[in-house]
Amino acid sequence: MAAVTLKDVAERAGVSIKTVSNVVRDAPRVSAATRERVTRAVRELGYRPNPSARRLRTGRGGLIALAVPELTTPYFADLAHHVRTEATALGLTVLIEETLQDPTEELRLATGVGASLLDGVILSPLHVTATELAPVADAFPLVLLGERSYGTERVVADHVLIDNAAAARDATAHLAGLGRTRIAAIGADRKASATSRQRLEGFQLALHGAGLRFDPRLAPPVEEFDRRDGLLAMRALLGLPADVRPDAVFCFSDTLAVGALRAVHEVGLTVPGDIALAGLDGSQEALYSTPSLTTVVPDMSAIASLAVKCLAVRIRSDRPLPFEVHVAPHWLEERESTAGVRRPLEV
Template sequence: MTAVTLKDVAARAGVSIKTVSNVVRGIPRASEATRERVLRAVEELGYRPNASARQLRTGRSGLIGLSVPDLAMPYFAELAQHVRAEAAGIGLTVLIEETLGDASEELRLLTGTGAALLDGVILSPLHASLDALASVADTFPVVLLGERSYASEQVTADHVLIDNVAAARDVTAHLAGLGRTRIAAIGVKTQSAATSAQRLEGYQQALYEAGLRFDPRLAPPVEEFDRRNGLLVTRALLGLPPNVRPDAIFCFSDIMAVGAQRALHEAGVSIPSEVAVAGIDGSEEALYSTPSLTTVMPDKAVIAALAVKSLAARIGSAEPLPFEVHRAPHRLVVRESTEGVRRQLAV
C-alpha cells in the first residue's frame, strides 16, 4: 500500500502542503476552520507522520510520553484519554506507559534509551525522588501531575494539580453537614504519599470546623487506593464498638468507595440511611455504581489541557522557561450515596 503523503492530505483539504505541515506539527498559523479541515483529511486518509524523518529534519519526533501509575484505575484511564485528545489537537502523538508506582520505572521514560525518541514527558510520579526529577527537568521537557509535598518556592518542574486539601475538606464538610458525627477516612497510606497526606489534612480540617473530634480508629492505614482495601477496611470499621462505628465514610479514591459499598452491602447496612459514602476522583464508575457515588470531581479535561500546553511550550521554547505550578478546578458532585434520593441515570 502506498504511504499517504502531505501532498495527499493537502489535496483532500484544499490547502497548501505548508499549511498541512504546520497543522500536523502543531504550529498555530492556520484558522480553526482550516485546522479542523486538515485534521479531518488526516483522519480520512489515515496519514501518519514519519517520526524518524521529522526528527532528522526538525530535531523533534512529534511524540510525547504519558507515564501513570496504574491504567486499571479509572482515574488514570480517563485522564489518559483527555491527554491523548489534547495532544492530537496540536499534532502530537502520545506514548502511554504504566509504572505501577515503581520509582525506577517512573524515571525510565525520562532517562532511558526510549527518551531519545520523545520530545517530552507528562509524568504522574508516586515514588521517584524530587531530586531525581529536578535533575531531569533541567535538561528535558517534563510536566508532573498529582500532588507535591514541597514548598512553592522549591518548584523544580512544571506541575499540574488540584487543591487536595480543599477537595477533601469539601467532601468531609458535606458529610458533617448531613449530621454525620462518626466520619471515617479510608486512604491513609502506610508509606509517605503526598496525595494521602493532603487528603487526610483536609479531612481533619473539616472535622475541626464541624466541632468533631478526630478519632484515629476511624482512619486506619491502607496499602493501596484500590477496591480490595476499601472492602477490607470497611469490614474492619464495621467491627468497631457501636459508639465508634462510622455513620459516614470518606474514601480517598472512588474505587476504594466501591469496595466500601460492597462491604456495607454484604453486612446488610443501608446506604446512606445507616452509613453515607463518598469518594474523590470523579470517575465514570462512580456514576454507574449502586447507589451512585457522591464524589469530588477534578476537572480532568483542564488537567490534561494544562499539562499538554505546558509541555508543548517547553518543547517549543529556544530559551529555558521558569517552572510553574498550575491548579485545576474541582467540584463536589452529590449523588445517592449521601443524599439518599433515587434518580434515574441520565444517559
C-alpha cells in the same frame, strides 16, 4: 490503505498545506477558528505525522510518553485516554508506560527512556524526589502530574495538579452538611504519599470547620487506593463500638469507595440510610455502582490539555523556560450514595 497526508487534511479543512503544517506543529499566528477546523479534520481522517521525516527535518519525532503508576486503576486509564486525545490534536504520538510504583522506574522514565526516541515525558510520580528530578527537568522536557511530593521546595519541573486538600474538604463538608457527625476517612496510606497526606489534611480541615473532632480510629490506614483496601478498611470501621462507628465515610478514591460499599452491603446496612459515602476521582465506576457514588470530579480534560500543551511548548522552545505549576478545576457530583434519591441512569 494509503496513509493520510497533509494534503488530505488541507482539502478536508479547506486550508493550505502550510496552514495544516503550522497547526500540527502548534505554530503561532493561526486563528482559533482555523486551528479548530484543522484539528477536526485531523481527528476525522486519523492523520498521523511521519516521525522519521519529521525527525530528519526538525530533529524531533513527535513521540512523547505518558508514565503512570498503573493502568488497571480507572483514573489513570481515563487520564491516558484524555492525554492521547490532546496529543493527537497537536500532531503528537503517545507511548503509554507503567511505573508500577517503582521509584527506579519512575526516574528511568523521567529521563526519556533513551531521549534519542522521545521528545518529552509526562510523568505521574509517587516516590521520586525533588533532588532526583531537578537535573532531569533541566536537561529534558518533562511535565509532572499529581501532588508535589517535595512540599514547599522550589518548583523543579512543570507540574499539573488539582488542589487535593480542597477536593477532600469539599467532599467532607458535603457529608457534614447532611448532619452526619461521625465521619470516617478511608485512604490514609501507610506510605504517607503526598496525595494521601493532602487529602487527609483537607478532611481534617472540613471536620474542624463543621465543629467536629478528628478521631484517629475513624481513619484506618490502607496499603493502596484499591477496592480490596476499601473493603478491609470499611470492615474495620464497621467493627468499632456502636458509639464510634461512622455514619458517613469519605474515601480518598472511587476504587476505595467501591470496596467500602461492598463491605456495607455485606452486613445488611444501607447507603446512605445508615452510612453516607463519597469518593474522589469521577470514575465511570462511581456512576454505574449501586447506589451511584457521590464523588469529587477532577477536570480530566483540563489536566490532560494543560500537561500536553506545557510539554509541547517546552519541546519546541529553543531557550530555557521557567517552570510553572498549573491547578486544574474540580467539582462535587452529588449522587445516590449521599442524596438518597434513586434516579434512572441517563445514557
